[in-house]
Amino acid sequence: MTCIQIDNFLLGGPQVFVIAEVGNNHNGSLELAKRLVDAALEAGADCVKFQLRNREALYRSKADGSRAEDLGVEYIQDLLDKVELDVHAHAEIRAYCAQKGISYICTPWDEPSVDVLAGFDVPALKIASADLCNPYLIAKAASLGKPLILSTGMSHEHEIIRAIAQLNGLGIPFALLHCNSTYPAPESDIQLGYLARLRELHGLVGYSGHERGTAISLGAVALGAKLIERHITLDRGMEGPDHLASLEPQEFRLLVDGIRQLEKALPWTGPGRHASQGELLNRENLGKSVIAARAIAAGETFTQDMLRVASPGQGLAPYRLSDLLGRKSGRVMAQGDFLFDSDLTEQAEIQREFAMPILWGVPVRYHDFQQYQQWIKPDLFEFHLSYRDLSVAPAAYLRQVHCSRLVVHAPELFENSELLDLVADDLDYRQRSIANLQRVVDATLQIAEFFPQADSLLIVANIGGFSADEPLPLAQRDELYRRFKQSCAEVDFGRTELIPQNMAPFPWHFGGQRHQNIFMMPQELAQQAEALGMRLCLDLSHLQMTCFHFGLDFQQALALLLPHSAHLHVADAKGSNGEGVLMGTGDVDWPATWSQLKGYPQVSFIPEVWQGHKDHGAGFWSALTYLQSL
Incomplete structure (x- = not known):
């Protein structure tokens, strides 16, 4: 194992090197950034870390200058618009750290940012998980001759081995950090035992954690981590995706008896390193x-x-x-x-003609609707909206079609990093969610002008009822449903119909795990559909994960809920977190499931395949071909 000198600290020596990751938790404030440096120093951290981006170099742009992207990428770019510090601010922070006697390192997200850091004389550079697969940025960072620290989240083992080979060839000392790149990360996905395998690949290893609390990070030290990196914040309730997965200053010194957490965290499922479902989402957005x-x-x-x-x-x-x-x-x-x-590979002819026993369609965004409309003639399209879409006139993107149904999926995320939650404890938050749902209704009515033959205008929504750290007591569920009914009464739905989507026990909100409390259990879903006089959007992947987690029979649950369903998201699932895996590779019994679905010709569906729109909708065509063969 090679030791690395970072300022006066010998990384790989007898002490663990502790990095307080500020990232963008300064929320664009130089004053707050300095306060976080002070907090890290007082908490006993050896180093503070920041992030630097050149947005023009980092993100793609189209010939017309537009940046229409998927929902998660839009959110990241909008957030960065608000919270980034400029180069001059970073230089002042670097000087402030030197004055305070704490090491400053930084993550460059692009090659121009490496050039900026060259002028800062940093003692080391950190490479984010998103760039482990980017040999060009790694080579650029190594050209400074400084030690490198690389996180391995969102990656597969063969990619880790490739990066190690490149760095060995460059002759730069480096450390690897085991990491699960979800915010917060569920204990069962962390696979902390993989640290042992990582040490076989490279002797100097550490852990970059995004879990709740400190027990698992302490477990990593017990397994040989020589470096611990954790996000630091002054308040976990601040806006932004990283605060919830961060430690407040007093927690940096906290020792917690975490046996139960460690029992979940230590198993490594192997062979090799694989990305979890939440990481796949963040790999798409951040990579x-x-x-x-x-x-x-x-x-x-x-x-x-x-x-x-x-x-x-x-x-x-x-x-x-x-x-x-x-x-x-x-x-x-x-x-x-x-x-x-x-x-x-050689381009094969793509099959896009399908004959289905029930109404079918595919999910689309405004910017790709016309392409899909040229490729296929489905019974419906399901528009997946972002909150930015609600501020644009859809007419510029649409053309009239002869579909018999229109489905619109409401955004999960709205301005100021707020998830839609019609049952929130905070009344002001709830009222904002109601107003946002009304905006979705208004957008749906505008889209409907291009669907003159649609028999239904369905709005799919994840209506809220989640909690961050643990499930709510069962006794609170009646109150949550009462709030939901009250919230719906304040929305003028017009010709549209709200169809709440059933949720899985651990929904992913921007790549981080939450706990779901309502619109999840099959019996409860059926009872509420009757009591509220509502039909459902039944997500089969969510239903399968719920049945797996609670030990329920999926086919029985499906039979119970199909009579209450207007629309389906047809997708496979593996375990409690493996949402949208390749159809036929998960836990769903598809011959039995398809046999049930064929009995409900009035119900419509889309294939909800993980990143199915990639490669010109390859995932959608594969899923539809699979279903057609049943």
Whole structure:
């Protein structure tokens, strides 16, 4: 094991190096950033860490300058608009840390940011999990000759091995951090026992944690971690995705008897390192891909100057760029388009004609609706809206279709990082959720102008009722449903129909786990549908995870809920957290399930495949072909 000198600290020596990750928890305030430095110092941290981005270099942009992206990426970009510090502020913080006698390191998210940090004379650089697969940024960071610390979240073992080989070749001392990149991370996904395997791959390892509390981080030390990195905040209730997964200053010195947490955290499911479901979401949102640097014609031979690496991570991983060089493009590409696995193989004819026993469609966004409308003639489209979509006129994106149904999925996330919650304890928060749902109704009525033959205007919503740290007492459920009914009474739905979606026990909200309390248990769902006079959006993946977690019979639950359902999200699931896995690879018995669904021709569905829209809807066509074969 190689030791690394970081200022006056010998990383890999007898003491554990503790990094207080500030990240963007300063919320764009230089004053708050300095207060966090003081808090880290008082809490006994050896180092504080910040993040630096050059947004123009980091994110892709289209030829017209637009940045229409998936919901999670939109949220990240909107948040960064508000909370980032400029280079001058970072320089002042660097000087402040030197004055206070605490080490300053930083994570560059792009190559221009590495150049900025070169002028700061930092003692080390940190590479985020999102860039473990980016050999170009790693090489740029290594060119400074400083030690590197790399997190391994959102990655597979073969990618970790590739990064190690690259760094060994560069001759730069480095440490690897085991990490689960969800915020907060559920204990059962952390696989802390993988630290032992990571130490086999590289001797100097640590742990970057995003779980609640401190017990698991202490467990990592017991398993050989020589470095611990945890986010620090002055208040976990502040806006932003990292605060909830951060430690308040007093917790940095807290020792907790965490045996039960460690029992969940230590198992490693192996073989190899695999990304959890929440990490896959964040890999898509935070990672990087190979994209077209300019327009590319079909038949052109790929060269280095035609391609570049940019966020988000929805196409080929950056380390696969070299596999494209010398191959011919099988399709026309616009500037900013993603490259996919299909671009490395011969283009096969895609089957997009389907005959289904019940009404069917696919999920779309405004910006890709017309493309899907050219490809297929479904019975419906389900529009997945972001809160930014509610501020634009849909007419510019739509054209009239002959679909017999329209479905609109309400955003989960709204302005100021607020999730839709129609049953929130905070009355002001609840009223904002009611107002936001009314905005969704208004948008649905505008979209409906392009669906003149639609028999139903359905609005799917995750209506709230979640909690952050633990499930609420069962005695509170009646009050939550009462609030839901009251909230609905304040919305003018017009011709639309709200169909609440059933939820899984541990919903993922922006890549972090929560606990669901209502609209989850099958018997309760049926009773509430009758009591409220509502139909449901039945998500089969959520139902399967609920049945798995509580030991219920999925087919019995499905038979109970189909009569109360107007629309289905058809997807597979594995265990309690594996949402939307490849259809036929999860726990759902599809022949038995499809047999039940065929008995309800008035019910509609979409395939809710994890990132099914990638590679021109490849996941959707695969799922529909699978279902058609049953």
